[in-house]
Amino acid sequence: MSVSSDYQGPALTIQNLKKVYDNGFVALKGIDLTVQQGDFFALLGPNGAGKSTTLGIVSGLVNKTSGSVSLYGYDIEGDWFEAKRVLGVVPQEFNFNQFEKVADIVVTQAGYYGLPRKLALERTEKYLKALDLWDKRDTPSRMLSGGMKRRLMIARALVHNPRMLILDEPTAGVDIELRRSMWEYLQKLNEEEGTTIILTTHYLEEAESLCRNIAIINQGDIVQNTNKRDLLQQLHLQTFVIELAEPKPSRPSISAYPCRWLDDSLVEVDIEQSNCINALFKEFDVLGLAVTSIRPKANRLETLFVDLVSNNSEVA
Amino acid sequence: MKFHWIAFNTILLKEIRRFMRIWQQTLLPPAITMTLYFIIFGNLIGSRIGEMSGLDYMSFIVPGLIMMSVINNAYSNVSSSFFSNKFQRSVEELLVAPVPNIVILAGFVFGGVVRGIMVGLIVTIVALFFTDIQVFNFWVLCSTVILSSILFSLGGFINALYANTFDDISIVPTFVLTPLSYLGGVFYSIELLPEQWRFLSEFNPILYMVNGFRYGMLGVSDVSLYACYGILISLTVVLAAVSIHLLNKGKGIRH
Ligand SMILES: Nc1ncnc2c1ncn2[C@@H]1O[C@H](COP(=O)(O)OP(=O)(O)OP(=O)(O)O)[C@@H](O)[C@H]1O
Ligand SMILES: [Mg+2]
Numbered sequence: 152m153s154v155s156s157d158y159q160g161p162a163l164t165i166q167n168l169k170k171v172y173d174n175g176f177v178a179l180k181g182i183d184l185t186v187q188q189g190d191f192f193a194l195l196g197p198n199g200a201g202k203s204t205t206l207g208i209v210s211g212l213v214n215k216t217s218g219s220v221s222l223y224g225y226d227i228e229g230d231w232f233e234a235k236r237v238l239g240v241v242p243q244e245f246n247f248n249q250f251e252k253v254a255d256i257v258v259t260q261a262g263y264y265g266l267p268r269k270l271a272l273e274r275t276e277k278y279l280k281a282l283d284l285w286d287k288r289d290t291p292s293r294m295l296s297g298g299m300k301r302r303l304m305i306a307r308a309l310v311h312n313p314r315m316l317i318l319d320e321p322t323a324g325v326d327i328e329l330r331r332s333m334w335e336y337l338q339k340l341n342e343e344e345g346t347t348i349i350l351t352t353h354y355l356e357e358a359e360s361l362c363r364n365i366a367i368i369n370q371g372d373i374v375q376n377t378n379k380r381d382l383l384q385q386l387h388l389q390t391f392v393i394e395l396a397e398p399k400p401s402r403p404s405i406s407a408y409p410c411r412w413l414d415d416s417l418v419e420v421d422i423e424q425s426n427c428i429n430a431l432f433k434e435f436d437v438l439g440l441a442v443t444s445i446r447p448k449a450n451r452l453e454t455l456f457v458d459l460v461s462n463n464s465e466v467a
Numbered sequence: 468m469k470f471h472w473i474a475f476n477t478i479l480l481k482e483i484r485r486f487m488r489i490w491q492q493t494l495l496p497p498a499i500t501m502t503l504y505f506i507i508f509g510n511l512i513g514s515r516i517g518e519m520s521g522l523d524y525m526s527f528i529v530p531g532l533i534m535m536s537v538i539n540n541a542y543s544n545v546s547s548s549f550f551s552n553k554f555q556r557s558v559e560e561l562l563v564a565p566v567p568n569i570v571i572l573a574g575f576v577f578g579g580v581v582r583g584i585m586v587g588l589i590v591t592i593v594a595l596f597f598t599d600i601q602v603f604n605f606w607v608l609c610s611t612v613i614l615s616s617i618l619f620s621l622g623g624f625i626n627a628l629y630a631n632t633f634d635d636i637s638i639v640p641t642f643v644l645t646p647l648s649y650l651g652g653v654f655y656s657i658e659l660l661p662e663q664w665r666f667l668s669e670f671n672p673i674l675y676m677v678n679g680f681r682y683g684m685l686g687v688s689d690v691s692l693y694a695c696y697g698i699l700i701s702l703t704v705v706l707a708a709v710s711i712h713l714l715n716k717g718k719g720i721r722h
Binding site for chain 2: 172173207210211212213214231232233235236238240242244245246247248249250255256259260262263264265266267307
């Protein structure tokens, strides 16, 4: 009945997947994507790129127009029953009954996955505790905070111990502390249980710190699909913002690297990925500029992302 | 098989929990409405009407009023519950899970059946304060109630699949079900009608349910039992097939 443990193929295979919505909008133009078992995978892209559409098709919430999708070797149409059993889904929008109690929501979901009542109750306790919601078990779900609601959806998605977990913007609207504890939890799940995780996010640092492989989707096309290191290596230029101890109204020109003065005490410098930055500081010394701080202008992945996405829309 | 049985029970229990949680909106109103019907039509006016089909008027209308409550409540339980599942998107909990469409349908429909029968019992208890209740044929009584509530639960389900707003689930009850119930021989025997109206009435499916049920209680009916079961069973099969077809297509629930 369940997935045999000797299946070694990919956890998710998407082939030439197209989606045209009823109003004629082409949301996916024929994408291919493979996610290996045990991977921690990020699907990135700007608003409206097609991330939720892709994940919706994989999880059975959206009908595909053409192409094929399989989970652990099970086709989502032909072997839908097996395919659904390996998957846990945390959607982008809250989608539980507002009037039901927290524990009832999780126990009910366990029932949909065929778990006998006793096991359903045990698992509910386990995951509500793990996600710090056990105290809220008798609270109607509408009375939870936004962050609690996100965690409730994670507990609900895990109740049948899926081999693969899909999370669509799980940390949207979640504070920093909670976000970090969610990261830790997902990492533990991935490392200790071997759960394959796919997530979408608009916080690129999240993808950078959690994921091993990253695909970028833009306007219904995959524009990048590689591992994080290779992706970051494509980034040639990095921009740093340098703050001076004292304002320098003369704004002397700096020859070692392309520089821009943002104001009298802030300088922006572009540096090739492969170059070292010692020469910069030498020149600063010579010019008598004392540096108090230096920081990357943007998250590296963010820069790359903006690059890829804007290049692609020029082509399109 | 056990797997699907668990899923079915889960849906059914959730449905029962829902209408019990909001009993003030689900169980109480029919009790109040029917009490008024019994007082006004049965006691006050009924005593002036005299007999209908050889029975005193109160006894005559009791089966029809019970049946009317059963079908209305079965219908609205499924239509409002499934629509609110759609509206709150919690239907997605079912769509991502390995639950076959037939199990989803059965879970909601039997939720409607349980509500219909519970309301039927409540109305019966209310009726006991006004008149004696007889059981002429227990099997006819039970089977007509169960089949009718299945049929109307299916109707409510299809309504919910098509509905886009809460208004869309009150249109059918207001403009179709209520008129058909009133014209379906709840309050009168169609023997009283002129020929052409009697003929038209025979196209009203509710007439058959009310009369089948009245036969189960009192042993009198304006229609044959064969016609009653024939119509109930065939409509149920048709609506079940339509529901499954719509679910497979994802009508109203999957983009
Ligand atoms: N039901 C629908 N009917 C028509 N178009 C739709 C529908 N749902 C989504 N779309 C369109 O499909 C495109 C992709 O939407 P999708 O929700 O997959 O984007 P996304 O990448 O998840 O964006 P976000 O980051 O904002 O969540 C968008 O242009 C959206 O407007
Ligand atoms: Mg989205």
